Amino acid sequence: MRICVLSDIHGNLPALEAVLAALMPYDALWQLGDIVGYGPQPDEVVARLVEEKAVGVRGNHDSAAIGALDHDAFNDDARTAVEWTAARISPQTRDWLAALPLRAVDAPFTLVHGSPRDPTWEYVYSAGVARANLPLFETTHCLVGHTHVPLVFRQRNGKVEGVHIKGEMTYAFGEERLVINPGSVGQPRDGDARASALLIDTDAGTLEWHRVEYPIERVQRLMEQQRLPRRLSTRLQFGL
Numbered sequence: 001m002r003i004c005v006l007s008d009i010h011g012n013l014p015a016l017e018a019v020l021a022a023l024m025p026y027d028a029l030w031q032l033g034d035i036v037g038y039g040p041q042p043d044e045v046v047a048r049l050v051e052e053k054a055v056g057v058r059g060n061h062d063s064a065a066i067g068a069l070d071h072d073a074f075n076d077d078a079r080t081a082v083e084w085t086a087a088r089i090s091p092q093t094r095d096w097l098a099a100l101p102l103r104a105v106d107a108p109f110t111l112v113h114g115s116p117r118d119p120t121w122e123y124v125y126s127a128g129v130a131r132a133n134l135p136l137f138e139t140t141h142c143l144v145g146h147t148h149v150p151l152v153f154r155q156r157n158g159k160v161e162g163v164h165i166k167g168e169m170t171y172a173f174g175e176e177r178l179v180i181n182p183g184s185v186g187q188p189r190d191g192d193a194r195a196s197a198l199l200i201d202t203d204a205g206t207l208e209w210h211r212v213e214y215p216i217e218r219v220q221r222l223m224e225q226q227r228l229p230r231r232l233s234t235r236l237q238f239g240l
């Protein structure tokens with residue numbers, strides 16, 4: 001079975017279209033939250049995910065966009081984008097986001113946006129944070145997003161260590177416990193501007209990270225038209 005795993009799409013439709021085209025064919029599409037926020041096409045992104053029968057979880061930006069999380073917890077640019085998104089999304093988008101759980105399980109994987117300990121806010125950015133979260137999910141592996149950085153933490157000989165994912169990479173998985181981050185589709189922040197996505201091949205036992213080029217200027221133009229914060233659109237071309 002080929003499972004396409006996407007996180008932090010952030011309303012970026014051209015990036016979503018590019019990764020879907022690159023990873024096809026797949027048998028299932030999983031998403032790890034922050035579907036909306038920052039980007040100019042939240043309704044279009046949700047409609048595309050519905051069409052692809054995506055399953056998954058809600059992120060902090062999604063919760064804020066439907067009024068389930070206080071906007072004050074966001075920095076200025078993020079809050080401006082969250083407020084724009086909240087005012088713009090259709091009732092159908094709102095209902096679809098509201099129906100998403102904060103945690104989903106499809107063994108051997110648990111899906112959350114932030115971390116099992118705090119699916120909304122915690123960033124799994126270090127081996128220490130990954131270690132603290134290992135007892136908090138029952139499946140062998142956990143898929144997380146939120147940091148926008150592709151990464152794997154593995155538990156080996158009692159130790160937890162991080163494996164940085166640079167560009168396109170394949171990682172063999174098995175019984176070893178892993179915390180896996182696919183990176184961000186719509187707003188990568190690891191210095192690589194290409195959209196990041198993960199393909200799990202359960203038959204081959206591999207995790208494949210893909211990086212996919214997409215027309216960044218098209219998104220930037222739409223963001224400008226909507227007067228979304230300039231910093232959010234400029235950073236797309238640097239992947240930072």
Ligand code: ZN
Nearest residue numbers: 008034146148
């Ligand atoms: Zn995000």
